[in-house]
Amino acid sequence: MLSNGSSIRSLSAEMKCTVRLLDDSEISCHIQRETKGQFLIDHICNYYSLLEKDYFGIRYVDPEKQRHWLEPNKSVFKQMKSHPPYTMCFRVKFYPHEPLKIKEELTRYLLYLQIKRDIFHGRLLCSFSDAAYLGACIVQAELGDYDPDEHPENYINDFKIFPKQSQKLEKKIAEMHKNEFRGQNPAVAEFNLLLKANSLETYGVDPHPCKDSFGTTTFLGFTAAGFVVFQGNKRIHLLKWCDVYKLKFEGKTFYVFGAQKEKKAVLSFHTSTPAACKHLWKCGVENQAFYKYAKSSQIKTMSSSKIFFKGSRFRYSGKVAKEVVEASSKIQREPPEVHRYPRSRGPAGTQKPRSRRHPAAPASPPPSGPGPAISVPVTSSSPVKDTGKDVDLAIEQEEKMKEEPLTISELVYNPSASLLPTPVDDEINMLFDTCPRAENEKDDTDSFEELEADENAFLIAEEEELKETRRALRWSYDFLMGNIEVNAFVKSFSRLFLVGLGLLLFVFPLFLVLLESDLQISFLHEIRQTPEFQQFHIEYYCPLRQWMACKINFIRDMLGGF
Numbered sequence: 001m002l003s004n005g006s007s008i009r010s011l012s013a014e015m016k017c018t019v020r021l022l023d024d025s026e027i028s029c030h031i032q033r034e035t036k037g038q039f040l041i042d043h044i045c046n047y048y049s050l051l052e053k054d055y056f057g058i059r060y061v062d063p064e065k066q067r068h069w070l071e072p073n074k075s076v077f078k079q080m081k082s083h084p085p086y087t088m089c090f091r092v093k094f095y096p097h098e099p100l101k102i103k104e105e106l107t108r109y110l111l112y113l114q115i116k117r118d119i120f121h122g123r124l125l126c127s128f129s130d131a132a133y134l135g136a137c138i139v140q141a142e143l144g145d146y147d148p149d150e151h152p153e154n155y156i157n158d159f160k161i162f163p164k165q166s167q168k169l170e171k172k173i174a175e176m177h178k179n180e181f182r183g184q185n186p187a188v189a190e191f192n193l194l195l196k197a198n199s200l201e202t203y204g205v206d207p208h209p210c211k212d213s214f215g216t217t218t219f220l221g222f223t224a225a226g227f228v229v230f231q232g233n234k235r236i237h238l239l240k241w242c243d244v245y246k247l248k249f250e251g252k253t254f255y256v257f258g259a260q261k262e263k264k265a266v267l268s269f270h271t272s273t274p275a276a277c278k279h280l281w282k283c284g285v286e287n288q289a290f291y292k293y294a295k296s297s298q299i300k301t302m303s304s305s306k307i308f309f310k311g312s313r314f315r316y317s318g319k320v321a322k323e324v325v326e327a328s329s330k331i332q333r334e335p336p337e338v339h340r341y342p343r344s345r346g347p348a349g350t351q352k353p354r355s356r357r358h359p360a361a362p363a364s365p366p367p368s369g370p371g372p373a374i375s376v377p378v379t380s381s382s383p384v385k386d387t388g389k390d391v392d393l394a395i396e397q398e399e400k401m402k403e404e405p406l407t408i409s410e411l412v413y414n415p416s417a418s419l420l421p422t423p424v425d426d427e428i429n430m431l432f433d434t435c436p437r438a439e440n441e442k443d444d445t446d447s448f449e450e451l452e453a454d455e456n457a458f459l460i461a462e463e464e465e466l467k468e469t470r471r472a473l474r475w476s477y478d479f480l481m482g483n484i485e486v487n488a489f490v491k492s493f494s495r496l497f498l499v500g501l502g503l504l505l506f507v508f509p510l511f512l513v514l515l516e517s518d519l520q521i522s523f524l525h526e527i528r529q530t531p532e533f534q535q536f537h538i539e540y541y542c543p544l545r546q547w548m549a550c551k552i553n554f555i556r557d558m559l560g561g562f
Contacts, residue, residue, distance in 0.1 A: 015077065015084035019044060019058065022090060022113035031076055038072035044090050049336045052107040054324045057093030060086070066275045069093060069282070073317055094290050095204030097224035097321060099194040103328040105187050109338050112141070112190040115197045122163050125202040125233055131169060135161050136176035137193035141186040141340075146178040186340060201228075201235055208280045210254065210269040220254075220269060220280065222287035224321070227256055229267070237267070241292040248304050249281040249312075256284075282314055289316035296320050515541055 014030040017040065021027065027047060031040065037058065045053040058070040062081040070088065071079060080086055092114040102108050118124050119134060126134065138161055143151070156170040156177075181189060197203050205221035205228060212218050212229075219230040227244055229237035239258045246257040254277050256267040271277040281304060289299045301315040319327070513519065514527060515537065527533055 015086065017076070017084070017086040017088065020087070020089045022092075022110055022117070033075065033077040035076050036072065037070040037074060037076055037079065040070070040076060040088075041072060048106065048110070050106060050110070051331055051333075052102065052104060052324065052328050054319045054327075055092055055094050055096060055107070056090065056110070058088045058090055059093075060088040062275075064273070064275065066273070066279060068279060069286075094287070094321070095224065097198075097291070099191065099198055101325050101328065103331050104335055106336055106338050108187070108191060108194060109340065112193060115193060116161075118197075119161060120163060123202060123205065123207065124197060124200055126200055128169070128172070130196065130200065131162065132172040132176055133196055134193055135159070135169070135173035136181055137189050137196070139173060139177045140181040140184055141189040141193070143177075144186075145182050146174075187338070202230075205230075206283070208271070208276070208283070210271045210276075210280070212270075213268050218269065222284055224291045226291075227258070227284065239267075241288055244288060244292075247281055247284040247288065247302070249277045250304070252277050254280050278312060281312075285314055286316045289320065290318070291321050293320045294322050296323060 014032055017029045017031050019027045019029065019040070021044075027044065029040065029043065041053070041056070041058055044058070045051075045056070050056070059067060060070060060080065061067055064081075068079070070076065076086070092111055095114075096102055096111065099108065099111070102111070115124070116138060119138075124134075135156070139156065139159060142159070143155075154170070156174045157165075159165075161173075162169070184192070202221070204223045205219075207219035207221050207230065209217065209219055216231060218236075221228045221230070226238055226240040226242075228235055228239075239256065239260070243260070244256060244258045246255075248255040248257070252271050252274050254269045254271060256269075258265055258267070271280060285302045293299055296319055299316055299320070301313055303314075304312045514524060514533075
């Protein structure tokens with residue numbers, strides 16, 4: 001009885017879960033063993049009063065430093081490989097293809113926070129002028145209009161926008177902030193940043209480090225356009241989703257089956273661990289389903305199974321991009337107030353902010369039930385509202401940007417001219433380089449955003465494979481020499497296999513004699529006269545033989561032509 005009672009108490013015990021938001025504030029929750037991921041996502045969205053929630057997700061890092069997206073239909077407890085308390089992060093999972101189709105300012109603000117994080121971590125490939133424009137948008141959104149009485153000469157130096165900031169870049173940001181962004185409120189400045197970021201090649205790319213078939217370090221990503229491959233700071237592959245037929249993984253190898261210039265192609269890449277490869281495959285399946293299909297009902301369960309093994313099965317269970325846009329267009333409520341929150345330091349904040357902003361208070365209380373009890377300090381603030389005049393101004397600027405495309409052309413963009421992740425004098429940074437963290441960020445659970453293509457990981461993995469191969473060869477040698485005692489099950493299975501192989505070697509030649517020879521042996525003649533054999537011979541075997549003969553003749557003609 002005591003053991004049953006203790007097991008019941010363990011099932012009903014609550015576990016603490018902390019979710020770090022995009023502004024680095026945190027929400028503390030208490031969940032139960034059976035609480036599913038969707039319940040936790042809904043609580044975060046209710047805290048924000050967020051309706052366009054399909055762009056967002058929650059991700060975490062397991063003890064092996066492998067990233068994962070929290071699956072909404074599975075228990076949180078079963079997905080986590082560590083012991084409570086759990087720590088997760090609320091992030092943008094699917095980047096909107098067209099920022100203009102985002103209905104509410106709140107959604108745009110959260111996307112803006114994510115883009116600022118991407119800029120700080122060097123995940124947006126951009127030229128010097130683009131970097132200055134992005135930095136000026138952030139400064140305008142944080143400080144408002146330039147004021148010579150409040151802003152000293154080196155006021156841009158207080159901002160931590162890029163992992164590295166040269167004085168030349170800071171001067172250019174200050175110049176654009178003074179002259180080109182006056183009069184824009186935070187909502188418009190943030191919207192302009194989204195438009196500029198959307199025009200860059202690495203917008204929405206969550207890079208996965210791996211190696212191609214030649215052993216070259218590459219980064220794979222998935223965007224609204226399709227599957228992309230980067231080497232250094234240059235995109236070398238772009239397969240549109242309509243040209244991607246299948247995504248598959250086996251062990252540590254990831255395969256992309258697609259078409260390039262009307263020719264079938266198979267791209268293979270090698271990750272450091274099987275877990276990283278499976279995560280890469282899942283991300284690809286979800287992004288393809290979200291951006292490619294018109295309806296969620298068209299999504300099928302994807303499998304990476306082999307011929308004789310079950311393999312992994314996975315299905316994206318949310319809405320697709322077109323359904324999300326349609327649902328956004330039907331939102332009729334009064335837009336919620338957006339309370340912007342500053343940081344003293346960090347990937348998206350400033351050291352000395354002028355405006356005091358805080359996270360949005362819940363517009364409605366969390367749903368009742370056994371869900372998490374959310375506790376976050378909220379202080380009073382003055383919300384910034386999106387007026388009709390500001391929206392009209394943003395739309396006019398979008399039209400101007402459509403007339404003058406912002407995509408990088410070969411004339412202005414090349415590896416030697418593009419400075420990544422931040423333009424620095426006489427220095428070229430490679431794409432997705434990591435940056436040193438401040439002392440107060442050493443324990444930040446968001447460290448998985450610092451991506452590393454660790455050469456030692458691949459070398460260690462290759463050494464492990466060689467060791468396993470040597471063990472297998474040694475075991476085979478001992479087995480053949482009789483040095484290993486085999487149990488009864490293995491012996492019986494081996495006998496069964498040998499008997500089956502012997503029967504196959506006997507039956508197959510007999511089958512050919514029946515179908516192809518004219519031997520008038522009595523028992524063969526009786527078999528040929530049966531209706532079942534005649535039906536098989538006419539409907540199946542003859543067409544198959546004719547098809548194979550045509551293929552052989554075709555190959556022979558091709559070889560003869562050479």
